Amino acid sequence: DAEITQSPRHKITETGRQVTLACHQTWNHNNMFWYRQDLGHGLRLIHYSYGVQDTNKGEVSDGYSVSRSNTEDLPLTLESAASSQTSVYFCASSDGSGYGYTFGSGTRLTVV
């Protein structure tokens, strides 16, 4: 069965370190998204990609970057982790129809 997986599920890192969160989907979806979920803010878009070599900034992109070298993967990199980036991160993919996303199970990141 097709799926979308995120790793790691939990991560603790120190302020200033570079961290990469993985997202891998086997739906063969062109569109992939990264969101963060914070209390009171819901799901906020960080970055998104509509295909290989395409990346775009979302609502809260400062301090984050992504790269898309193949259809299946969209890793999210925190260049220099900050305590404000402590959050739960969700990756999602879609077929481009706009009729819904499929989400991964999330990565809980704690920056200490």
Place this chain on the structure above:
Amino acid sequence: DQQVKQNSPSLSVQEGRISILNCDYTNSMFDYFLWYKKYPAEGPTFLISISSIKDKNEDGRFTVFLNKSAKHLSLHIVPSQPGDSAVYFCAARGNAGNMLTFGGGTRLMVKP
């Protein structure tokens, strides 16, 4: 400026009664609306949707109502069950591309 708002962060109802979750939006260009359900430690999953050309869509115990003139949609769950306890996100799609904009979420607690 939040284009999709869920003004009630939490809602508590008794098992067997009706749960009504509300969502307001400001962008009149939104053409498709979705509700997602999220359990702890899991990613959001699609629940039900409605096109802007309709005013009601029903799927079992779940019904979504859309009032375009008021820019308001609601999710009705009848009867509510303890397993419905989760966070519910409202989302809207703009007709330019397939980007979804999410509300802040409402935590529903159904008491036995």
